[in-house]
Amino acid sequence: MQLPETFHFGEHHLTTGIAIGIAEHKIKAVLTDSCLEKIKASCQRVQNIVDKGDTVYGINTGFGPLCNTKISKEDTRILQSNILQSHSVGVGTPISEQLAKLMLILKIHALSKGYSGIAETTIKRMLWHMENDAIPVVPSQGSVGASGDLAPLSHLFLPLIGLGKVTYQGKTISTQKLFDKTGLTPLELGPKEGLALINGTQFIAAHAVLVVQKLQHCLRHADIIGAMMIEGLQGSIKPFFEELHQLRPFKGNQHVAGRIRTLLQGSEILEDHIDCERVQDPYSLRCIPQVHGASRNTWLHLKELLETELNSVTDNPIIINDELTISGGNFHGQPLAMALDYAALAASELGNISDRRIYLALEGNSPGVPKLLMEDTGINSGYMILQYTTAALASENKSLCFPASADSIPTSLGQEDHVSMGSISGRKALQIIENVEKILAIELLTAAQAFEYRKPLKSGVLLDEIHKFLRTKVSFAESDRVFADDIEKGIEIIRKSEIIGLVDKTMMKKKLQWDSPHLNEFEMY
Structure with a gap:
């Protein structure tokens, strides 16, 4: 079997060989118009939830043990920026650029399926990082592998909001220096986007x-x-x-x-x-x-x-359709x-x-x-x-x-009481x-x-x-x-x-x- 020349995020079947091929620029990975339509629809569903005021975890509530804390409509965007910063607690030697890039590829594919409420601007920025090898620096330690790989994924996506570091053109630089070089500016994350980015198993999967x-x-x-x-x-x-x-x-x-x-x-x-x-x-x-x-x-x-x-x-919660949002455990x-x-x-x-x-x-x-x-x-x-x-x-x-x-240590004040x-x-x-x-x-x-x-x-x-x-x-x-x-x-x-x-x-x-x-x-x- 031959590997494909082009891969459609969110639509084609991803394999180990294809993921590595994308990372090595041997396979071109793209977002199709049909994929972008699914992404836009899911993002609109999240906005509808905010506008209606329905209480949905991570969209207009706090996180983990703060799930019962209601967040106002005005603060839902601040909430998403805060979660990337508060959860960036990784330590240890950074993982390889190859691993970090694979995390990015796997995350783009998962979010492109249209169940996560991510915005088109955000997914396209992630694609830019992948295509231009502006790879975020991700510490190797700090994930318990249950509520997603929270700490590693937070570090992976800090550059979206202008923070953190990246490896670019052979050097490790601040995201601000990357912006100075490329003319990029920080994104303002919409409701649920921060949570969609950091919930998931992409550190483990990479x-x-x-x-x-x-x-x-x-x-x-x-x-x-x-x-x-x-x-x-x-x-x-x-x-x-x-x-x-x-x-x-x-x-x-x-x-x-x-x-x-x-x-x-x-x-x-x-x-x-x-x-x-x-x-x-x-x-x-x-x-x-x-x-x-x-x-x-x-x-x-x-x-x-x-x-x-x-x-x-x-990730979590998952936006199934206009009527159904599920807070489950697919991140485990x-x-x-x-x-x-x-x-x-x-x-x-x-x-x-x-x-x-x-x-x-x-x-x-x-x-x-x-x-x-x-x-x-x-x-x-x-x-x-x-x-x-x-x-x-x-x-x-x-x-x-x-x-x-075989081990498990409860986290998040017991809300996450079994981790992988x-x-x-x-x-x-x-x-x-x-x-x-x-x-x-x-x-x-x-x-x-x-x-x-x-x-x-x-x-x-x-x-x-x-x-x-x-x-x-x-x-x-x-x-x-x-x-x-x-x-x-x-x-x-x-x-x-x-x-x-x-x-x-x-x-x-x-x-x-x-x-x-x-x-x-x-x-x-």
């Missing part, structure tokens, strides 16, 4: 978008590197046979087994030891389909839930919070089994592969200490796996994934070192191409050196997805196809 993207990259790398380790340690192909996985047909397991079969296709190394006396391999090799596959299933679950969230209206982050905690565990386990394969490679129990992956040890420590690093990272990830969604902590779930999941990228980079180095000892035998064309590419970046280690330099190169290869790109290119050139019955389901569109 993190989930990156979790889906980055975890998928880790999963792909893990299969490729695991296959290279199988070759280096002379593992058996039989645990990956289709016949076995038809008897326990989890989608992820079948998909991973098929990928490994494809990666090992045509291998001389496999043929060389096909009749060896080894009965079975350790779990870290033999159970790759079951472990990687379980993480794949988790990824699929998060992707499916996230797509529902990306196309939902999550629990659906994504729990899924993100699950994804964090899946990512951690991917790093955990990778560390086990690294340890296995160092033992020297595979014929032809020396202990610590180096011939002259004693004077040389070989790859011994690289596994210390993966052990430390794997252990750190385990400590981060406590589910944030989904913002913490998202932040922790990304932290774990970053650690897994480092673990996989080290496994790539150790697998390539073991792979070298199989020469002059060749593997399949895919793994041979990967090994040749890696040797242009990191040389075979005959003696000790500063391995931190090698690790940094490995991390860069992982984060740039260079070997994934190489595999895709080689498969197209050789007209190969993945041997997986669930290929499309595990793609990210």
Whole structure:
């Protein structure tokens, strides 16, 4: 499937791939005339409520425990400006520009559905920030993920009223300086607009978008590197046979087994030891389909839930039509919070089994592969200490796996008495994934070192191409050196997805196809 060239906010179906494509200016996102008509109609409904004097939460009442405090018609606009300022209480290191921009994109899409009472001028200003990469500075801490991501979203939209900071043309500047540069002026928010802006799950959802993207990259790398380790340690192909996985047909397991079969296709190394006396391999090799596959299933679950969230209206109250306004709980982050905690565990386990394969490679129990992956040890420590690093990272990830969604602290004087902590779930999941990228980079180095000892035998064309590419970046280690330099190169290869790109290119050139019955389901569109 190809990503679209143009996306219609509020009308088209938003996915992880499309959101990232918009953020990277690969997809043009627009507000259509029909979308703007829905926005105008919803805004007018809010104004009608104000004019009639009907009491509706957040339009002419205070917020949270102040929901019973009536606000006069004259003060409804001041109320909306005040809420952005009073709720801008975030602390901590700012999130990345990419995350903040994704928040902006997701919020525009949700508000454009026409149930939030936002004004046309406000939504167009948000679109201007997105198109011109004037990205608000958003602190990383302060959301409990229940009444929406109140603090992060407040900071995200302070620039609409002339406050806060933005990153623009490579520099972080005040919004006033942005206005001086561009000629923009502060907006006066109408009734409900402030509340519509800061109610919602876009901080959690933006993190989930990156979790889906980055975890998928880790999963792909893990299969490729695991296959290279199988070759280096002379593992058996039989645990990956289709016949076995038809008897326990989890989608992820079948998909991973098929990928490994494809990666090992045509291998001389496999043929060389096909009749060896080894009965079975350790779990870290033999159970790759079951472990990687379980993480794949988790990824699929998060992707499916996230797509529902990306196309939902999550602020409060929601203006259904002229007669019906509902003060509900669509802002509650629990659906994504729990899924993100699950994804964090899946990512951690991917790093955990990778560390086990690294340890296995160092033992020297595979014929032809020396202990610590180096011939002259004693004077040389070989790859011994690289596994210390993966052990430390794997252990750190385990400590981060406590589910944030298991906690709840009442806020807003008890009005918000159960919260999701989904913002913490998202932040922790990304932290774990970053650690897994480092673990996989080290496994790539150790697998390539073991792979070298199989020469002059060749593997399949895919793994041979990967090994040749890696040797242009990191040389075979005959003696000790500063391995931190090698690790940094490995991390860069992982984060740039260079070997994934190489595999895709080689498969197209050789007209190969993945041997997986669930290929499309595990793609990210």
